[in-house]
Amino acid sequence: MDATASPSPLLDIRDLHASFRGPKGYSEAVRGVDLTLEAGKVLGIVGESGSGKSVTMMALLQLLPATSRITGSARFKGRELIGMPHEDIRRIRGKQIGVVFQDPLTAFNPVITIGEQIAEAIELHDSSISHRAALSEAEHLLDMVAIPQPGSRIRQYAHEFSGGMRQRAMIAMAIANRPALLIADEPTTALDVTVQAQILDLMQELRETLGIGLVLITHDLGVVAGSADEIAVMYGGRIVERGTADDLFRERRHPYTRGLLDAIPKMVDMPESLTPIEGTPPSIWARPTGCSFHPRCRFATERCRHEDPMLRMVGATYSACHHAEDLPAIAGPASAASQTREFTETGL
Amino acid sequence: MTEQILPVLRVDGIVKEFPVKGKAIFGKSVEAVQAVSGVSFSVDPGETFGLVGESGCGKSTLGRCIVHLIKPTEGQVQLAGEDIIGVTGRKMQDVRRNLQIVFQDPLASLHPRMRIHQILAEGMRLAHLPRQQVKERVRELIELVQLPADVADHFPHELSGGQRQRVGIARAVSLNPQVIVLDEPVSALDVSIQAGVLNLLKRLQEELGIAYVFIAHDLGVVRYISHRIAVMYLGRIVEIASTKDLFANPQHPYTLALLSAIPLADPAAERNRNRIVLQGDLPSPLNPPSGCRFRSRCWKAQDICSTRTPALREISSGQRVACHFPSAETPAT
Numbered sequence: 001m002d003a004t005a006s007p008s009p010l011l012d013i014r015d016l017h018a019s020f021r022g023p024k025g026y027s028e029a030v031r032g033v034d035l036t037l038e039a040g041k042v043l044g045i046v047g048e049s050g051s052g053k054s055v056t057m058m059a060l061l062q063l064l065p066a067t068s069r070i071t072g073s074a075r076f077k078g079r080e081l082i083g084m085p086h087e088d089i090r091r092i093r094g095k096q097i098g099v100v101f102q103d104p105l106t107a108f109n110p111v112i113t114i115g116e117q118i119a120e121a122i123e124l125h126d127s128s129i130s131h132r133a134a135l136s137e138a139e140h141l142l143d144m145v146a147i148p149q150p151g152s153r154i155r156q157y158a159h160e161f162s163g164g165m166r167q168r169a170m171i172a173m174a175i176a177n178r179p180a181l182l183i184a185d186e187p188t189t190a191l192d193v194t195v196q197a198q199i200l201d202l203m204q205e206l207r208e209t210l211g212i213g214l215v216l217i218t219h220d221l222g223v224v225a226g227s228a229d230e231i232a233v234m235y236g237g238r239i240v241e242r243g244t245a246d247d248l249f250r251e252r253r254h255p256y257t258r259g260l261l262d263a264i265p266k267m268v269d270m271p272e273s274l275t276p277i278e279g280t281p282p283s284i285w286a287r288p289t290g291c292s293f294h295p296r297c298r299f300a301t302e303r304c305r306h307e308d309p310m311l312r313m314v315g316a317t318y319s320a321c322h323h324a325e326d327l328p329a330i331a332g333p334a335s336a337a338s339q340t341r342e343f344t345e346t347g348l
Numbered sequence: 349m350t351e352q353i354l355p356v357l358r359v360d361g362i363v364k365e366f367p368v369k370g371k372a373i374f375g376k377s378v379e380a381v382q383a384v385s386g387v388s389f390s391v392d393p394g395e396t397f398g399l400v401g402e403s404g405c406g407k408s409t410l411g412r413c414i415v416h417l418i419k420p421t422e423g424q425v426q427l428a429g430e431d432i433i434g435v436t437g438r439k440m441q442d443v444r445r446n447l448q449i450v451f452q453d454p455l456a457s458l459h460p461r462m463r464i465h466q467i468l469a470e471g472m473r474l475a476h477l478p479r480q481q482v483k484e485r486v487r488e489l490i491e492l493v494q495l496p497a498d499v500a501d502h503f504p505h506e507l508s509g510g511q512r513q514r515v516g517i518a519r520a521v522s523l524n525p526q527v528i529v530l531d532e533p534v535s536a537l538d539v540s541i542q543a544g545v546l547n548l549l550k551r552l553q554e555e556l557g558i559a560y561v562f563i564a565h566d567l568g569v570v571r572y573i574s575h576r577i578a579v580m581y582l583g584r585i586v587e588i589a590s591t592k593d594l595f596a597n598p599q600h601p602y603t604l605a606l607l608s609a610i611p612l613a614d615p616a617a618e619r620n621r622n623r624i625v626l627q628g629d630l631p632s633p634l635n636p637p638s639g640c641r642f643r644s645r646c647w648k649a650q651d652i653c654s655t656r657t658p659a660l661r662e663i664s665s666g667q668r669v670a671c672h673f674p675s676a677e678t679p680a681t
Contacts, residue, residue: 048538148628162629163403192402192565194626197609201625219538222611226618245615263543264613265568267595274572276544280508296540 008078010181010213011037016072016082018052018059020284026069027284029055031237033072034311037230039180040207042214044224044245046260047234050281053217056234057183061097062089077180095125098174098212102186104166108158114169115139115154121176141172145202164195168202175206182206183215188223200227221260225249233257236282236292243317253319253327255297291322299323299330354429355390356559357414357447357527362387362423364409368634381634383409384420385583391527394553396560398574398591400567400606404630406583407563411529414561415449416440428526445475448520452532454512458504464490464515465500471522489518493548510541514548521552529561534569546573567610571595576666579603582633582641585660589667599663599674602642640672648673 018030030052037043047053058064060074060081074081076097081089093099101107109117118138123129129137135154142150145168158166167187174182184203188196204227207214216224224231225245232242233256241254252258259277279296282288291309294300303322314324321327365380384406391397399407413420416432425432432443451457458467465486472482490500493514504512513533520528530549534542550573553560564570570577571591578588579602587600598604608624626645631637637644643653652672660670 048540164629193567193609193611194402194605195629196611197623197625200611201623220611221613222618225611225613225615226621249613249615259540261613263539265543265546265566265572267568267571267607267610267612273547273550274543276542276547277540278544280510280541281538 008075009036010039010041010077011035011215012073012075013056013060014073014075016056016059016074017070018055018064019069020065021067021069022285024285027287029237029284030059033234033237033239035232035239035242037181037213037215039213040211041229042207042216042224042227044228044231045215045217045234046219046221046224046231048219048260048281050283051234052237053234054185055237057185057215057217061093061099061183062086091125094121094179095177096179096181098177098179098182100167100170100174100182100184100187102189104163104170104190105158107170108166110158113155113157114142114161118142118154118169118173118176121173125177137176138172141176142169144175144206145169145172147172163191164198167191167195167199171199171202171206175210175212178210179212181213181215183217185217186219187216189218189220196223203227221249221264233260236287237284238292238320239311239318240293240320241317242311247316251315251317251328253314253317253324254293254321255299255323255327256293258327259296291320299327353392356393356428357391357561358424358426359390359410359414360388360424360426362410362413362425363421364406364413364418365421382583382636383633384413386423387580387583387585388423389578389585389588391559391561393526393559394557395576396553396562396574398570398577399561399563399580400565400570400577401580402565402606402630404582404633405580406633407580408531410580411449411531411561411563415447415529416443417449441475445523446526447529448523448525448527449529449531450513450516450520450533452536454509454516454536455504457516458512458519460504462503463500464502464504464507467504467515468500468519468522471519475523485522489522492521492552493518508541509537510545513537513545517545517548517552521556521558524556525558527559527561529563531563532565533562535564535566542569549573567606579606582631582636584641584670586642586671587667587669588660589669593664593667597667597675599667599669600642600671601646601648601673601675604675640670 013033013035016030016033017028019026019028033056045053059070070082072082115135115138118141119131119134122134122137139150139154142153147153147165147168161169188199191199203214206212216228218224228245231245231248232239235256241248241257262275263277265274277296282292288295290306291304294304309320309322311318311320362384363386364384365382367379368381387410401407412418414425420433427443427447435443468486468489469482472485490497495511495514499507534545537545562570562573574591576590577594578585581602587603598607605624605626612618628645631644639654639656640658643649658670658672660668662668663674
């Protein structure tokens with residue numbers, strides 16, 4: 001209530017809805033998402049294909065097709081992004097909010113050098129800068145993201161970069177105007193694990209040195225476990241569980257969070273068989289009644305089939321499950337945490 | 349009475365070169381790039397042999413050489429004791445029956461205009477099995493891979509990714525092969541779906557005794573399914589060990605780096621671990637480092653590493669490593 005006492009969060013999303021037009025009218029891909037992110041913190045958004053995790057972020061940047069419908073509120077530094085005129089959002093996008101996409105090869109223009117593209121991003125938001133100064137800033141940025149020989153690299157094209165280096169260049173471009181917020185959509189999915197480790201390290205470093213708030217969108221709970229302060233798990237266009245990284249991994253108050261963790265092959269004490277989640281994620285055109293997860297849920301009851309659960313505080317996390325209170329009791333204690341700890345003790 | 353088990357698949361000194369035209373970075377002209385540089389291993393009946401490595405390490409090229417989709421430049425592959433490289437005609441048909449492959453992208457590897465039952469029957473049709481028997485076997489296969497019976501009349505695009513991969517697997521087992529090469533069979537699937545396909549592969553192996561060569565980049569997945577694992581780097585195997593030894597006691601610096609790069613789904617463990625972050629990028633296979641190919645990114649590298657190629661040598665029972673300074677001999681600093 002008292003806005004002056006605590007500074008307003010960097011990003012404050014309230015009841016965000018996004019729908020797309022299909023053959024039978026509009027269908028909702030994002031159905032009422034609430035999220036907040038403080039400056040200098042990392043928010044992980046986790047979910048499988050079609051869960052609405054990318055659409056949520058693209059909606060507030062106005063990067064969705066013109067036929068989509070977006071309602072709700074998303075305040076960035078107190079300014080409302082939803083419904084903002086195009087001229088204004090364009091001044092925020094790429095300036096105060098940087099974006100990193102999954103596939104850096106398609107995100108770069110193949111016939112313009114990397115240096116020119118980064119320089120362009122700088123000049124677009126600063127009309128007073130000379131082209132030479134912008135190019136030398138581009139070189140400095142490549143150096144910041146640890147690309148060797150930045151002086152000659154700025155004259156190269158995207159195809160001359162390796163996958164990991166391309167992603168570094170993409171990050172360099174996203175932070176070119178020192179944004180307050182960086183949105184990274186599956187930034188490491190196309191990369192090998194050793195390269196992924198390099199990129200995650202780099203993003204952590206940038207957050208610390210530049211104080212950037214980071215939204216990390218991924219399908220891999222492992223990627224956010226070590227780097228996110230807070231995690232939101234999405235399913236069927238909704239947040240089904242949200243909490244600090246530690247609380248969420250410990251409590252797992254939603255069967256989907258548990259399912260995801262049980263389906264990942266572990267590094268220590270692998271069980272004899274993995275537990276898959278039966279069935280497939282729902283399409284936005286044919287969403288089940290009640291809780292969207294109920295057709296795949298082991299704990300579903302009659303109530304789940306009719307009544308869509310709201311996100312509410314249970315234990316230490318927010319969970320959207322009718323059975324969140326007794327889930328740890330009926331599903332057994334979370335066991336993976338102690339297993340992986342053993343793995344780290346061996347020095348890895 | 350102790351009969352020694354003969355390996356069902358033996359891969360011996362496989363080298364695969366692809367011709368390259370033009371000039372390399374420093375003006376030196378090159379004729380060929382070696383994707384695979386002398387790889388040997390054997391697989392026992394009913395065993396899963398995991399091949400891991402990052403993009404460009406040659407693991408898929410090796411898989412394709414094994415099933416003879418591409419001809420290796422050098423080396424031999426033996427299936428149940430018989431050489432298969434260079435085999436043609438009728439004999440090759442017999443080899444194909446016993447040596448199958450499943451690809452990463454099931455949508456690209458299933459014919460888009462054929463119905464599922466036609467796709468499953470094709471191998472058996474080419475093997476001249478009686479029609480009635482084929483029909484029955486198709487029904488059996490669909491049940492075996494736990495698909496609903498009505499998928500038989502559908503087209504591949506009508507199925508989900510997980511279902512399509514099950515069709516790919518059913519097709520591979522249709523002729524009761526002895527060996528299946530699985531090239532990244534689950535990496536295109538969501539995690540919740542992936543677990544089901546992995547469980548299916550395990551069960552099929554137990555029931556049918558098929559040996560798998562399982563190619564993947566995800567060490568967690570490989571660990572779950574494999575009995576033994578080989579780690580590849582730039583066309584060579586750098587370490588081979590039983591799954592248990594490889595994870596409990598990794599010896600090659602690259603294996604260590606690879607293991608430590610896997611993100612763990614546990615916040616406390618992630619924060620406390622000492623991650624080895626490799627510097628730089630994979631060197632170009634056009635111009636690999638002399639001696640040990642990993643030396644340009646290795647924190648243990650000494651002079652000897654650039655002059656002598658380390659041989660793959662046994663350091664304990666069943667564990668072989670190609671490194672001058674494996675962990676067992678110099679404690680990591």
